[in-house]
Amino acid sequence: MSEMNIQEILMFLPHRYPFLLVDRVLSLDTNQSIVAIKNVTFNEHFFQGHFPERAVMPGVLIIEALAQAAGILAYKSMGWTPGSSLFYLGALSDTRFKKIVLPGDQLQLNATVIKRRTTVWKFDCKAVVDGEIACSTEMTCMEGAVE
Numbered sequence: 001m002s003e004m005n006i007q008e009i010l011m012f013l014p015h016r017y018p019f020l021l022v023d024r025v026l027s028l029d030t031n032q033s034i035v036a037i038k039n040v041t042f043n044e045h046f047f048q049g050h051f052p053e054r055a056v057m058p059g060v061l062i063i064e065a066l067a068q069a070a071g072i073l074a075y076k077s078m079g080w081t082p083g084s085s086l087f088y089l090g091a092l093s094d095t096r097f098k099k100i101v102l103p104g105d106q107l108q109l110n111a112t113v114i115k116r117r118t119t120v121w122k123f124d125c126k127a128v129v130d131g132e133i134a135c136s137t138e139m140t141c142m143e144g145a146v147e
Contacts, residue, residue, distance in 0.1 A: 001027045004072070012075040013068055014082035018045045021065035022109065025072060031110040034073040038065045042103035057101035062135045063092065066125040069109040070141055074121055080144070083088040086145045090120070105129045111139070119143035 004012075004025035013020065026035045040057055048053040063107055071087040074080070080087070108128040115122050120142045127135040 001029050001134070003027065006036065007065075007070065012072050014086060015068060020068070021063075022072065024066045025058050025069075026108075028076060030077040031113060031116070034069050035036060036069040036072065036109040038109060038138075039112060040101055040103055040106040040107055044103070044112045047103065055103050057107075058103075059097050059135065062097075062101060062107065062127050062142045063089075063095070065107060066111060066123075066127055066135070066137065066140060067141065068108050070121070070123045070125065070139060071113040073111055073113070073123075074141065074143070080143060082146075084146065088137065088142055088144050088145055090142050091139075091140040092142065095135070099132050099134040101127070101129055101134050107134065114138065126146070 006023060009022055021038050022036045023039050024037050026037060028034045042055060046061060047056055067089045076085050110126045111123045114124050122137045125137050125139050126133055
């Protein structure tokens with residue numbers, strides 16, 4: 001199991017500000033699972049327009065944060081880099097939003113491999129705040145060439 005700081009994350013994700021949604025990897029077990037975090041702050045660009053009277057992190061960005069964490073797991077497991085291939089979201093199933101995510105929350109991003117076939121991966125994903133599930137989903141992602 002390994003940890004990753006933001007400098008290491010930048011080597012394994014093509015995303016940059018304002019779309020990079022993983023701040024730290026707490027643990028990564030190649031081909032198995034990852035636990036990462038996203039620190040949610042009021043300074044996030046999306047809070048300006050997403051319910052300005054009651055800032056709430058958009059659900060689609062919670063899904064994107066989970067996809068980025070899953071992408072780090074796949075990149076590290078396969079030895080891929082964003083320069084040689086990209087990791088695309090393919091499908092979601094059984095997605096549930098159970099708790100709103102607010103500024104000041106720390107979003108724990110958990111992705112566990114359910115199965116993998118060559119370049120297609122299926123993950124069980126959960127976004128957790130203070131021990132409570134904010135979002136859960138099964139996510140299918142696939143590697144694709146950079147064109």
